[in-house]
C-alpha cells in the first residue's frame with residue numbers, strides 16, 4: 001500500500017509542504033510506504049476541455065502530467081495540500097486538479113449522472129491540507145472545498161480536511177503544535193483506514 005503526498009505550494013519547506021510531510025509521517029508510523037510530488041517541479045498545463053479523455057479515461061495532453069498519472073493510479077490514498085491564493089488553491093494546484101477530469105465518467109445521455117473512476121476500480125482515500133494567512137476561516141475562501149470536492153468527484157473518500165489559519169511566513173507552521181499534531185493524527189488515520197480495508201478484504205463476507 002502506498003500513500004502519495006502532493007504539494008501545491010511554490011515554497012519548498014513552506015507551510016503546506018511541512019503539513020503534507022507531517023501527514024506522511026503519520027502514515028509512516030504505521031509502516032506504510034509513501035511517495036511525494038512537489039507540483040511546481042512539473043510542467044502541468046491546464047485542461048483545455050478537448051474531451052478526448054472520455055474515450056479510455058486517459059488524458060492526451062503531452063506534458064509532465066503524463067509522469068504523474070501512473071503515480072496517482074498506483075497510490076491507494078493521496079494527501080493533497082495548497083496554500084490559499086486569493087481565496088482558492090494556487091494555479092499549479094488548480095491545473096493539477098482540472099487534469100483529473102480524465103478520471104470522471106459521465107452517462108452518455110444524461111450528464112447529471114456521473115461518477116469517479118475509483119468508484120468502479122476501487123474506492124481510494126484522501127486527506128486535504130489548506131493553509132492561509134488570515135485568522136478567519138472565511139478568508140481561506142474555497143481552498144479546502146476546492147481540494148475536497150474535486151477529489152471526491154473522482155472517487156476518493158476524504159477522511160480529514162486540515163485547515164491551518166493565521167500562518168504567513170515560510171515555515172511558520174512549525175510553531176503551531178496543534179496543527180502539526182492534527183496532521184500526524186490524520187496520517188495515522190489514513191494508514192489505519194487502509195489497514196482496515198485490507199483486513200476486511202481478507203475476511204469472508206457472508
Ligand SMILES: Cc1cc2nc3c(=O)[nH]c(=O)nc-3n(C[C@H](O)[C@H](O)[C@H](O)COP(=O)(O)O)c2cc1C
Pocket residue numbers: 009010011014015016017082083084085086087088131132133134135139140141167168169170171
Ligand atoms: C498571491 C497570494 C495570495 C494570497 N491570498 C491569500 C488569501 O486570500 N487569504 C489568506 O488568508 N492568505 C493568502 N495568502 C497567504 C498565504 O496563503 C500564506 O502565506 C500561506 O502560509 C503560504 O503557504 P506556503 O508556505 O505553503 O506557501 C496569499 C499569498 C499569496 C502569495
